[in-house]
Amino acid sequence: LFISATMEALSILSGILLLLLSGAQSHEPVLSEKLIRDISNYSEIALKIIDYSLTGPGANQSYNRLATFVDRYGPRLSGSSNLEDSIDHMLYLLQQDGLDNVHGEEVNVTHWVRxxxxxxxxxxxxxxxxxxxxxxxxxxxxxxxxxxxxxxxxxxxxxxxxxxxxxxxxxxxxxxxxxxxxxxxxxxxxxxxxxxxxxxxxxxxxxxxxxxxxxxxxxxxxxxxxxxxxxxxxxxxxxxxxxxxxxxxxxxxxxxxxAQTLPMVISRNTVAEIKGSVYPDQVVVVSGHLDSWDVGQGAMDDGGGAFISWQALSIVKGLGLTPKRTLRLVMWTDEEAGGIGSQQYYQRHREDADKYSILFESDEGVFLPYGILFSGSAEAKAILQQIGQLLVSINASEVYDNGGGTDVDWWREEKVPTASLANHNEHYFWYHHSNGDTMDVLDPEEMNLCSAVWAVYAYVLADLDDVLPRG
Ligand SMILES: [Zn+2]
Incomplete structure (x- = not known):
């Protein structure tokens, strides 16, 4: 997680602006009967996703996969061979998982050495x-x-x-x-x-x-x-x-x-998909960042976010589901220097912004989840709140404002909705960017729940008739 004081000031300002704008609105958005029915019809699939993740083949999978990964590669600082080796291995793992269109997208990244x-x-x-x-x-x-x-x-x-x-x-x-x-x-x-x-x-x-x-x-x-x-x-x-x-x-x-800063080097954003059956060009993105600081294991920041995002695709695939539009996993590179990898992804893909329904990023912990945070129009938020009802059984149905993250906030410029995971991350900054950021901070059952929340939102949004309204 990277955040600068300026960015924070901007987000507070835009928050105030949003408050003023929403105050000017005279009515809450009302979803059509059809849309409410369409979303309710996913209740059986949502329960299957939850079971798969909590007690089925997906149980503890994201935690175990992450532990194996970070124990082998350790921390993954931008510019390091450690990071590039871990990306090579990640691409192999995603291919082994049977996902579509697995590839690395090259970007220029910072190379600072301690x-x-x-x-x-x-x-x-x-x-x-x-x-x-x-x-x-x-x-x-x-x-x-x-x-x-x-x-x-x-x-x-x-x-x-x-x-x-x-x-x-x-x-x-x-x-x-x-x-x-x-x-x-x-x-x-x-x-x-x-x-x-x-x-x-x-x-x-x-x-x-x-x-x-x-x-x-x-x-x-x-x-x-x-x-x-x-x-x-x-x-x-x-x-x-x-x-x-x-x-x-x-x-x-x-x-x-x-310490010294060396010339920038090439790294990769790691991409994998479940191709959409009806609108393959339209996408729902789930994401976290694979790079980390050079201390601890980069397990919490942000191995956890990257691996529950992978898990969301694994669950959908494991259940034999194919959404109408493409479900895309992106594991960003060089987030820690200020979203360097994701910014180049945005610059390269922004011309397709109308095909992006929403971008999710988990980069604030994968502790006990209680909902999501969302940035977008009131109408889109109402749709997410309706989807949240599918998660009542695991107490993760709430939708709050101010969602997003360093790697997906770029897309707000194009009015594409963004969301992040609301979780009990009260102790996040006890470990953040320190040698204490290890697997011991995380909990397999909490990661099962996070993966289920991610998978339900991602799958339903990728399978609804329309992309989310802009704004
Ligand atoms: Zn982070």
């Missing part, structure tokens, strides 16, 4: 600080950087104390509010401090909880100021440095990072 990295507190006492360099960070000179540090609790404090920043390492220790809000320090902290002459930045991990785990993620340089090395530190160390500074101690830190 290298060795060390942070050492020298004063007031010697201690190693656990760090993870942030994606796109530059490295230090070979001899490293040794400098006194100042601790800033907010950008406001940085502005107030800007005269103290020159030639210093700036430690940001903002209180965690929420990921979309607090991530601004990770994304923009380096350049904000560089503007006043800082030589490096250490950012408190963006998350609500820690057992001494640094969490990496993307950061973005402002090209008008020098690019300085930047890494995240643990919440515990950020708080300790904060206390030491308040106690009047002089803080001296030595930082060494080999």
């Amino acid at each position: 290298g060795k990295e060390i942070a050492q507190l020298l004063e007031p006492r010697s201690a190693e600080l656990s760090i993870l360099g942030l994606g796109s960070s530059v490295g230090t000179p070979e001899e490293g950087i040794t400098a006194d540090a100042v601790v800033m609790r907010s950008f406001d404090e940085l502005e107030e104390r800007k005269d103290e920043v020159k030639d210093r390492i700036v430690v940001f220790n903002p209180t965690y509010v929420s990921y979309p809000v607090t991530v601004a320090y990770r994304v923009n902290g380096a350049s904000r401090a560089s503007k006043y002459g800082a030589v490096a930045t250490l950012i408190r991990t963006v998350g609500p909880f820690s057992i001494y785990s640094p969490h990496t993620g993307m950061q973005v340089y402002n090209s008008s100021v020098p690019a300085i090395p930047t890494a995240c530190i643990t919440i515990e160390d950020a708080n300790m440095l904060d206390r030491l500074e308040r106690a009047g101690e002089r803080l001296t830190i030595h930082l060494y990072m080999e």
Whole structure:
């Protein structure tokens, strides 16, 4: 999951706009009797999908497939041979599963490498600080950087104390509010401090909880100021440095990072389909991203989303169902640098936007599901709410607003509906982008339920008479 503060601000703005627009509407959309009947007629198929996924041949399949995959390949950073080897294997697995049109679509992706990295507190006492360099960070000179540090609790404090920043390492220790809000320090902290002459930045991990785990993620340089090395530190160390500074101690830190950005390389979005029987050119997309950060196993972010999306096709195929329009799985590449692979997919396919009924993306956890989040017209939402009724038996019938994800949000420009999985992901940011993102975070039965939700929506939407209305 990548999100920048700007993107968040935009989505809040568009949310307000939507609110204003919906307030202006005088009536709720009413579905035709025929459409309600058509959707109700899928209740038997929906139950079959649920049984298949919970207790039938699909039970625990997505979890077991993912475990085998991430245990073998580990984390899959964009630009790495690890990622490309895992994509090769993924294409093989999808072919073995009997899916149609299995192929990789080539795209240009970022190639950042971490290298060795060390942070050492020298004063007031010697201690190693656990760090993870942030994606796109530059490295230090070979001899490293040794400098006194100042601790800033907010950008406001940085502005107030800007005269103290020159030639210093700036430690940001903002209180965690929420990921979309607090991530601004990770994304923009380096350049904000560089503007006043800082030589490096250490950012408190963006998350609500820690057992001494640094969490990496993307950061973005402002090209008008020098690019300085930047890494995240643990919440515990950020708080300790904060206390030491308040106690009047002089803080001296030595930082060494080999990080560098290499030229872009070719990767692939991984595609597989169940070809539609009546409208093969029209598609419903289910998706997650296959790339990950270079720590942990990339199991939760976003192996889980990618593998429940595969599972949705597996279930439909396993039940011998063929929808009228094509059900397409896309496992995106280089999501973590800001949706690099999906943006090129969009640019290449946007001329066919009228053939895309909806794009689903799961990139916010595959924990216990309770519905979906949706972005699109009120009429389309009413259709999804009707389909949600097919999931009452597993308590996953709710449809909320503001669906989508980094990889599918591009399509909103063409008014194509998007959706994501509403799930109990309250602990998502405990593990996100850290060495803690392993299979142990996930649960096979929860993934069975997520797969069933995904399969019911995807199949019914691919099989209805019409693509979803735009808007
Ligand atoms: Zn993700």
